[in-house]
Amino acid sequence: MMQADTEVHKGLEGVIVSESSVGFVDGQAGRLVYRGFNIETLAARSNYEEVAYLLLYGHLPNQKEFENFKATLRSTMELNTDTVDLIKSIGHKAHPMSVLRTVVSYIGAKDPKSNSTDLKDQEEMSLRIMSKFPAIVGTIARASKGLNPVRPDPKLGYAANFLYCSTGSRPDAEQEKIMDTCLILHADHGSNASTFSALVTIATLADMYSAVTSAISTLKGPLHGGANELALETIKKVGKPENAEQVLSKMLANKEKIMGFGHRVYKVYDPRARILKGFAESVTHKNGKEVLFQTAEQMEKVMISKLGEKGIFPNVDFYSGMVYDSLGFESNMFTPIFALARVAGWTARSLEYVKDNKLFRPKAKYVGEIGPKDYIEIQKR
Ligand SMILES: CC(C)(COP(=O)(O)OP(=O)(O)OC[C@H]1O[C@@H](n2cnc3c(N)ncnc32)[C@H](O)[C@@H]1OP(=O)(O)O)[C@@H](O)C(=O)NCCC(=O)NCCS
Incomplete structure (x- = not known):
């Protein structure tokens, strides 16, 4: 029987697939909103870690919440020796995005909680991934130039630690502010391809490492991140x-x-x-x-x-x-820096989606032959 003639929304353009209160892009007014805050306000007055908290938990943290959040991130920010060795072994020849994808997947494979579908575990995995990102991306930047890694400094914030792990020097206040703001500006942006990719993965009840690995893979393409x-x-x-x-x-x-x-x-x-x-x-x-x-x-x-x-x-x-x-970065590091920021949006939206989960299963319109055709033995074809 022929399939019913249905309209094809190529690339899902214009199709609304979920509800979200994480962020909003108003393309006509030129507004980008995270949880009700204009991006200009956050760029001028906040910092990346606070914005990550806002995206993840829906409100700006009070002092105690913020100190706890930073302490949690900083408690798992270091990379194990085997992770550093992995980066060193492939980092001087592979594209930094390929290295990043591999490292997140590797860390996930070693996390004993990574088969859990429990929401609290997914949230903890999100924080563990985020906490390691400055050191991972910084170590990748150095490895791509054949330089030895620099361990993150728990006294530094997310952006400053990334700059420190990349360059080996503590950034000045202006460099830190610029990098921090760049990260805020890239932290979330609606239902873009990599975020959607994360949602598709988390909706299968796969773990957060898998969702972030999917997102990184999707961001790698020049139509998105490049x-x-x-x-x-x-x-x-x-x-x-x-x-x-x-x-x-x-x-x-x-x-x-x-x-x-x-x-x-x-x-x-x-x-x-x-x-x-x-x-x-x-x-x-x-x-x-x-x-x-x-x-x-x-x-x-x-x-x-x-x-x-x-x-x-x-x-x-x-x-x-x-x-x-x-700021001294090679152009092949631009997309990993994008990922360093977007990990907040990927994880915040994945956690939001999976709370009211529905597996993605769109349809494709079949335009091939309907048949049924005769099967001809291979010798006779
Ligand atoms: C992002 C992009 C794909 C949007 O494409 P789009 O939705 O098709 O754009 P529009 O429909 O608004 O384009 C309107 C017209 O401007 C042209 N146009 C759009 N972006 C253009 C660009 N960067 N350079 C030259 N012409 C451009 C289009 O070809 C179209 O021309 P037409 O009226 O003769 O057909 C496109 O602007 C683009 O390829 N930009 C460059 C890549 C880039 O910077 N990507 C990062 C996005 S964050």
């Missing part, structure tokens, strides 16, 4: 502000997409890009890379004059790569 690397490449290719008009006109005439512009949801200026632009200006100035910022700013003007009326504005990826580059 645009800031390409945006920075384009800015470097344009080279100086005077070239922006000519290079962009040529690229647009060739129907090329300019990385770091446009967004599926935002049809106005991405609020995260506005905050990052300020940081990009200050860090490039500090590092003698002003021309990068000036070129980007001119590219922005050209793009808005050409495509602004179609709703094309800079997105989060346009300025984030420049900020990470100025």
Whole structure:
């Protein structure tokens, strides 16, 4: 019998698959909201650990809750020797995202609780994963350059520890603030591909390590996590502000997409890009890379004059790569830094979903032959 003719929502575009009170993206108004707070408010006044608590538990912590939360994270922040050895053994040749995926999966395989479907255990696993992320991503950054690991310092916060484990030096207050804010800006963003991937996995009642490993695998693709690397490449290719008009006109005439512009949801200026632009200006100035910022700013003007009326504005990826580059990171670390932040959103939304769980099982419209066809023995085909 023929299948009923059903409308196909390719990529699930526009399909609402769950309810969430974790975060909200208003693409028309250019608002990003975590649990009711505007991203600008959190970026200016909060810090990543507090925001992670907010996403996970639904409210800002009081002093005692916050101290307990930080103490929990810091109690499991160190990596075991075998984890460090694993990173060293593959970190100098594999892509940092492949290493990150492998390490989270490995740590999960060693966690005796990782077969539990109990909600409390899933929450504890979330905290254990998050607590180790600064050291994992920092150690991966060093291993990719053949450098020995640096142990995290329990006196430092999440962002500062990541910078310390990556560079081997304690960051100054400005570097810490910039990295911390970058992490806040990337902590959650609606029902994006990697978050959805985490939900699909947790909904099978798999463990949190599996959900986060799925999310990392999904974030690895250039259509999701990799645009800031390409945006920075384009800015470097344009080279100086005077070239922006000519290079962009040529690229647009060739129907090329300019990385770091446009967004599926935002049809106005991405609020995260506005905050990052300020940081990009200050860090490039500090590092003698002003021309990068000036070129980007001119590219922005050209793009808005050409495509602004179609709703094309800079997105989060346009300025984030420049900020990470100025902080000394290689471009292959940009996506792992994204994961370092997004782990809060992945785990918060997974815990929220599994509380009122429903296995995902969408349908595909069959467009193959209906048959029934005769089976012909292999010798006669
Ligand atoms: C993100 C993206 C896939 C959204 O695509 P989309 O939803 O199809 O975009 P829109 O429908 O708003 O595009 C409107 C028009 O602007 C064009 N456009 C969109 N983004 C563009 C870009 N970055 N460069 C050039 N033209 C662009 C589209 O081709 C379309 O042109 P048309 O009217 O001639 O068909 C797209 O903007 C893109 O590829 N951007 C670059 C990659 C990037 O930065 N990704 C990170 C997102 S956080």
